[in-house]
Amino acid sequence: MRFDALTLFPDMFDVVSQAGVTGRAHKQGIWQMRTWNPRDYTTDVHRTVDDRPYGGGPGMVMLADPLNDALDQALADRGDKPEVILLSPTGRRFNQAVAQELAQGPGAVLVCGRYEGIDQRFIDARVTQELSLGDFVLSGGEIASLAIIDSVVRLLPGVLNDADSARQDSFHADNSGLLDSPHYTRPEVYRDQAVPEVLMSGHHGRIQAWRREQSLRLTALRRPELIEQARQRGELNKADERFLASLD
Numbered sequence: 424m425r426f427d428a429l430t431l432f433p434d435m436f437d438v439v440s441q442a443g444v445t446g447r448a449h450k451q452g453i454w455q456m457r458t459w460n461p462r463d464y465t466t467d468v469h470r471t472v473d474d475r476p477y478g479g480g481p482g483m484v485m486l487a488d489p490l491n492d493a494l495d496q497a498l499a500d501r502g503d504k505p506e507v508i509l510l511s512p513t514g515r516r517f518n519q520a521v522a523q524e525l526a527q528g529p530g531a532v533l534v535c536g537r538y539e540g541i542d543q544r545f546i547d548a549r550v551t552q553e554l555s556l557g558d559f560v561l562s563g564g565e566i567a568s569l570a571i572i573d574s575v576v577r578l579l580p581g582v583l584n585d586a587d588s589a590r591q592d593s594f595h596a597d598n599s600g601l602l603d604s605p606h607y608t609r610p611e612v613y614r615d616q617a618v619p620e621v622l623m624s625g626h627h628g629r630i631q632a633w634r635r636e637q638s639l640r641l642t643a644l645r646r647p648e649l650i651e652q653a654r655q656r657g658e659l660n661k662a663d664e665r666f667l668a669s670l671d
């Protein structure tokens with residue numbers, strides 16, 4: 424698994440290659456990270472990477488040529504033909520299913536735009552898919568790339584183990600597709616607030632039932648559409664439905 428990032432801010436990618444669970448996996452050689460700065464592929468004395476938009480309008484647009492040359496280098500260095508993914512507000516919405524998709528492959532080249540965007544002729548010629556993190560405005564593609572790399576690398580064999588806070592199947596733990604139930608740890612009473620008794624009971628059946636009810640309650644409150652999706656997938660049993668009915 425190798426990720427290459429075309430970015431004007433290569434140092435940002437130390438966050439995933441040097442820190443945390445992904446940093447450890449990078450150190451172990453489970454995945455590789457390379458960055459390519461389009462500014463290093465400019466030919467003018469000012470090392471220009473952007474210019475004004477034809478047709479007018481605010482801001483600047485990234486030039487196609489430095490991006491093309493940086494991409495050529497990245498692909499030559501890799502030697503395979505990976506997805507060339509443009510991070511963009513106009514892209515397909517990234518989610519866990521896309522992360523699973525990417526985790527099956529060799530990685531990708533992630534093209535990080537800045538300014539108002541990238542010359543469309545680079546996109547038309549070189550980009551194989553566009554991904555967005557969601558409907559909010561970021562300053563560029565780098566933070567979206569970091570999130571995508573993090574979520575994909577966690578899915579690779581050997582990256583997460585039981586000791587890690589969220590096992591790789593945590594998204595589909597016993598409360599598959601529902602929001603997590605609350606977490607508690609020591610001390611048993613903190614600033615006069617005690618841990619829910621059931622969690623101290625050692626009664627695993629009751630603990631599991633309590634956690635399931637907490638997940639259902641929180642999901643029904645904050646993300647009701649996830650309840651319907653779980654229902655459609657046949658993942659809600661009679662006890663779940665009885666509990667949900669008791670909330671109405």
Ligand SMILES: CCN(CC)Cc1ccc(CNC(=O)c2csc3nc[nH]c(=O)c23)cc1
Nearest residue numbers: 510511512555556557559560561563564567
């Ligand atoms: C004029 C309207 N804007 C589009 C929403 C212009 C614009 C804003 C921010 C950007 C930079 N954002 C990204 O490169 C980006 C890349 S992935 C992503 N996901 C969510 N939100 C994002 O802004 C992004 C590019 C153009």
